[in-house]
Amino acid sequence: MPLSHEALQAVWVTLQLASLTTLLLLIIATPLAWWLAHTRSAWRATVGALVALPLVLPPTVLGFYLLVALGPHGPLGQLTLALGLGTLSFTFTGLLLGSLIFSLPFAVQPLQHAFQALGTRPMEVAATLRASPLDAFFSVAVPMTRAGFITAAILTFAHTVGEFGMVLMIGGNIPGKTQVVSTQIYGYVEAMQYGQAHWLAGSMVLFSFAVLLGLGLLNRRNVRVMP
Amino acid sequence: MKRTLTGLVSALCLASGAYAAEVSVAVAANFSAPMQKIATAFERDSGHQAVLSFGSTGKFYAQISHGAPFQILLAADQTTPERLEREGMTVSGKRFTYAIGKLALWSRQPDLVDAQGAVLRSGKFASIALADPRLAPYGAAAIETLGHLDLLKALQAKFVQGENIAQTYQFVATENAPLGFVALSQIYADGLISEGSAWIVPVEFYSPLLQDAVILKTGADNPAAVALADYLRGEKARSIMQSYGYGF
Numbered sequence: 001m002p003l004s005h006e007a008l009q010a011v012w013v014t015l016q017l018a019s020l021t022t023l024l025l026l027i028i029a030t031p032l033a034w035w036l037a038h039t040r041s042a043w044r045a046t047v048g049a050l051v052a053l054p055l056v057l058p059p060t061v062l063g064f065y066l067l068v069a070l071g072p073h074g075p076l077g078q079l080t081l082a083l084g085l086g087t088l089s090f091t092f093t094g095l096l097l098g099s100l101i102f103s104l105p106f107a108v109q110p111l112q113h114a115f116q117a118l119g120t121r122p123m124e125v126a127a128t129l130r131a132s133p134l135d136a137f138f139s140v141a142v143p144m145t146r147a148g149f150i151t152a153a154i155l156t157f158a159h160t161v162g163e164f165g166m167v168l169m170i171g172g173n174i175p176g177k178t179q180v181v182s183t184q185i186y187g188y189v190e191a192m193q194y195g196q197a198h199w200l201a202g203s204m205v206l207f208s209f210a211v212l213l214g215l216g217l218l219n220r221r222n223v224r225v226m227p
Numbered sequence: 228m229k230r231t232l233t234g235l236v237s238a239l240c241l242a243s244g245a246y247a248a249e250v251s252v253a254v255a256a257n258f259s260a261p262m263q264k265i266a267t268a269f270e271r272d273s274g275h276q277a278v279l280s281f282g283s284t285g286k287f288y289a290q291i292s293h294g295a296p297f298q299i300l301l302a303a304d305q306t307t308p309e310r311l312e313r314e315g316m317t318v319s320g321k322r323f324t325y326a327i328g329k330l331a332l333w334s335r336q337p338d339l340v341d342a343q344g345a346v347l348r349s350g351k352f353a354s355i356a357l358a359d360p361r362l363a364p365y366g367a368a369a370i371e372t373l374g375h376l377d378l379l380k381a382l383q384a385k386f387v388q389g390e391n392i393a394q395t396y397q398f399v400a401t402e403n404a405p406l407g408f409v410a411l412s413q414i415y416a417d418g419l420i421s422e423g424s425a426w427i428v429p430v431e432f433y434s435p436l437l438q439d440a441v442i443l444k445t446g447a448d449n450p451a452a453v454a455l456a457d458y459l460r461g462e463k464a465r466s467i468m469q470s471y472g473y474g475f
Contacts (some may be wrong), residue, residue, distance in 0.1 A: 069402040086392070089403040090354060090387045172387030172398065173359060181389075190285035190390070191361040 002199040010184040011203075013092070015179060018160040021099040025107040025156050026149065028100070033111035035139075038120070051108045052069050054101055063169025066098050070170065088163045090172035095180075098166050107154040114148020118160070130134055154212060230283040244461060245439045248451035249276040255438065256305035256393040257328060257365060261471045262301065265464045273458065275451035283391040285362050287334035291316060291443060294366040297444025299455060301325060301438065303392070304364040312434040317441040323458045326473040333399055333414050334406035335423040344426040346379055346406065351386070356398040356407025359388045366395075369408035369435035377434045410474035418470065427472075 003011075038047055054062060069076045070089040077087045089096035118141060126136035143151070164182040171178035172188070181204050188197035230256060254262045259281045266277040282305045291297055291311060301306050306323070311317050330345070334340045339352070346352070358366030366388070372380045387403075389395030392410050399407040409428060414420055446452030458464055465475060 044464075066248055067397065068401050071403045073402060077403075086353070087403060089398075168390055169394070169397075170403075172354070172356070172404075173390070174387060186390070187359060187361060189289060190283060192285060192288060 001195075004196065004204065005182075006179070007124075007173055007184055007196065007200050010200075011179050012222070013100060013176065013179060014161055014181040015223070017095060017099060018157045021100075021160045022153050022156045025100060025103055026153060029093055029104065029107035029111055029152065034115055035109045037115035038113045044136050048139045054103075055105050059102065059163070060169055061165075062102060063098065066101075066166065067170050081128050089146030089170050090174060090178060092177050094170055095167060095178050099163060099172055102163060102166050103156045103159045104107035106159045107152045110151040110155060111145070114145035114151075117148075118145055129131050147219055150215055154215045158208060158212060161204070164213075193201055247274050247276070248449055249278060250298050250446060250449055250451035250455050251278045252299045253291070253297040253454065254279050254301045254390045255284050255287075256281055257303055257412055258301055258326065258438065259393070260412060261468050261473065264467045265459070266397075268463050268467065272463070273451070273454050275454055277451070277455055283444070284364075285360060291381045296445055298443055298449055298452045299440060301440045301459075303328070303436075303438055305437045305439045308441040311441060311443070314379065315444075317443055319448045321442045321448060321456065322333050322439055323456070323460065324437045324475075325435055325440045326438045326468050326474060328365065328438055328473065329411040329430065329470075329472050330365060330372065330428040330433060330436065331409055331411040331414060331420075332406060332428060333409050333420075333423060333425040333427045335399065335402050335411060336405065337424050339406055340424040341427050342426060344376075344428065345349050347373070347376060348350075348425075349382065352405045354385045354387045355382060356387050356389060356395050356404035356409075357391060358392045358395045358408070361390075363391050363395075365392045365408065365410050365438055368428075368436055371433040372408070372428050415472040416427075416470065 017136070032047075036044060040226050057065075059153045068074050070080075070087055071080060073085055076090075080086065080088050088097060101114070105148060121135070122140050122144060123136050126140045127133070131139065162182060163180070164186065167178065167180050167183055168186070171180070171183060173183060181200060184203070185197050185201050188194070188200065252262070252266075256310055259279075264280060266279055268382060269275065280297070284307045285295070287300055287302070288307050288311065289294075291300065292314065300311070308317070308322050311324055314318065332344055338446075340346050343367055346459075357369040360366035360370045369377065373382060377417060387398060389398055392413070395407055396409045396413045408428075414422065414425055440456065442452050442456055461470040468475075
């Protein structure tokens with residue numbers, strides 16, 4: 001078996017992290033992207049810039065500030081302590097929080113573009129047919145912007161799998177909890193266990209390629225089906 | 228007269244050409260603070276320039292064996308310089324131990340760590356930071372210490388691991404981990420623990436943290452590299468190291 005037990009554990013943590021991040025971000029990003037696509041509020045540009053901000057900071061820097069913020073004297077740390085959650089650094093929940101922030105633009109932007117491209121017309125038509133806004137959203141807007149959702153999901157998932165600097169900073173490398181594939185590969189490289197590193201890196205690249213290819217094919221088929 | 232002047236000028240040019248060389252140095256993370264001071268003193272005393280890069284020894288190994296242009300490696304261990312030597316990447320016969328590191332258990336809280344390290348047995352902390360023992364010699368020393376105290380099993384579930392000793396320090400400095408094993412040099416200044424509370428782990432609890440230096444093949448003909456290697460063994464450098472808690 002070329003992959004050790006700890007490597008497989010890291011794979012499992014990575015998959016959980018990437019799937020949960022994708023799921024939660026699609027839920028968070030959808031209303032946010034909808035708002036950004038349709039609002040005339042003066043805050044639009046500001047919120048749009050805030051959403052894009054995680055792209056600016058290098059991941060280790062973002063991770064460092066998260067570490068400071070999550071610590072017992074940081075604002076987030078004080079909040080979680082007050083809520084009786086303890087501090088979130090070195091926990092899976094902490095990593096998840098970091099990933100949500102870090103991958104936010106990758107979920108919001110494709111959705112926002114899809115909603116903008118959709119325009120207001122389909123929703124107006126649905127409204128004349130007496131569909132409630134929510135009904136119209138799920139039965140008209142979502143199917144019509146499916147490609148946007150798939151792109152957002154692909155980017156978020158892939159970006160979370162490839163996340164490294166942030167995890168390194170706030171994870172603490174705990175096997176089975178915060179040790180993910182990227183940090184594990186890095187550990188192997190640093191420990192000069194290049195053989196293990198190659199196996200794990202190779203498997204990660206192949207797996208990710210398969211997932212991305214699969215989603216891409218799915219996307220193409222959907223586009224073809226749509227009139 | 229004119230000829231003498233020309234001779235003098237060209238001699239000066241030659242001399243300064245040979246004199247003010249530049250050496251690029253890969254420095255292990257735990258040694259970054261003293262090395263910055265040593266480099267300043269070295270530049271003042273020799274006229275050479277030392278360009279420092281800080282990082283983990285494992286990363287430097289990978290970079291050097293793939294052609295990174297470092298001329299001296301100040302490693303955190305002995306095995307990496309030995310390995311580079313075996314692989315013919317170094318100027319042979321020039322490896323030496325420049326410092327012996329010390330391990331400390333440290334907390335930012337002023338009363339958490341006692342002078343005997345008994346806090347480890349109390350287990351009254353949520354997590355304990357150490358450097359990844361596979362990657363960092365200080366992490367391996369921490370594991371040895373816990374093994375010596377027979378606390379390895381009891382505390383293993385509370386480990387949070389930094390990728391190198393600098394990151395481990397960050398975990399404790401930001402109080403995300405209440406305490407952790409760091410390099411004494413990170414928390415020691417002028418013979419005193421600079422902040423919080425600490426236990427300097429007795430040296431017989433772990434194998435000596437011998438830190439070796441090598442001149443790499445790329446620096447073979449660089450006078451600044453040779454000068455720096457000598458300087459590191461000199462009195463000035465050693466007194467700086469000593470103020471950070473290193474031994475020899």
